[in-house]
Amino acid sequence: MSVDVSPQLLGDLRAELVERHQQLVRYGLVVWTAGNVSARVPGRELFLIKASGVEYERLEPASMVLCDLNGERAEQSGLKASSDTAAHAYVYRAMPEVGGVVHTHSNYACAFAAAGEPVPCVLTGIADEFGGEIPVGPFARVGNDDIGEGIVSTLAGHRSRAVLMQNHGVFTVGANAEAAVKTAVLCEDSAKSVHLARSLGEPLSIASADIDALHDRYRNVYGQQ
Numbered sequence: 001m002s003v004d005v006s007p008q009l010l011g012d013l014r015a016e017l018v019e020r021h022q023q024l025v026r027y028g029l030v031v032w033t034a035g036n037v038s039a040r041v042p043g044r045e046l047f048l049i050k051a052s053g054v055e056y057e058r059l060e061p062a063s064m065v066l067c068d069l070n071g072e073r074a075e076q077s078g079l080k081a082s083s084d085t086a087a088h089a090y091v092y093r094a095m096p097e098v099g100g101v102v103h104t105h106s107n108y109a110c111a112f113a114a115a116g117e118p119v120p121c122v123l124t125g126i127a128d129e130f131g132g133e134i135p136v137g138p139f140a141r142v143g144n145d146d147i148g149e150g151i152v153s154t155l156a157g158h159r160s161r162a163v164l165m166q167n168h169g170v171f172t173v174g175a176n177a178e179a180a181v182k183t184a185v186l187c188e189d190s191a192k193s194v195h196l197a198r199s200l201g202e203p204l205s206i207a208s209a210d211i212d213a214l215h216d217r218y219r220n221v222y223g224q225q
């Protein structure tokens, strides 16, 4: 089974995905083998995703499995793709603008997921990145389209590019793997700050007009644009 994709392009994307997984560890978003990152192969109906059950410190470029958008392996590989491959594949089929998907079990965000609670937009940093609350998606078991369907349908109603799948964990999407990792980092940071704020009392809300303005500035003005 061979695919006509530049070996250089695949090699570079595999190497990048190793680094993106190490970023999840560095930011404290995953332990052991939990979580995974994938990246769409530009211009092709293919994506690369972490092999299932491989510890982060053992990940290498060859640990990234090439799959088609049905979640089937698209290359000869001795490795099984991630448990969440079907969910990532569903997102790539349904959201052509998405180039990267991340899944974590980061603790503060998982606490909200376990409680079925969205992370409310009570900080300007949450308005900047998420444009509103970080929503909760339905409970769904791993292994078929249910998680992917829950991710896509929940994101459809929100500006957030992160969703807390009930009783499970975080899924984020982005234009590429880097953007999806950034959203996962800021999702956990937001959940932690809100949890801490609640220990001091009920966090104060932000007017929706201010949330809109903050989100617009962050997307269109912030940084070296």
Ligand SMILES: O=C(CO)[C@@H](O)[C@H](O)COP(=O)(O)O
Pocket: 033, 034, 035, 036, 050, 051, 052, 053, 054, 081, 082, 083, 084, 103, 142, 169
């Ligand atoms: O939460 C889940 C199962 O949905 C995964 O994040 C696993 O914890 C990691 O699975 P692999 O990517 O190693 O198969």
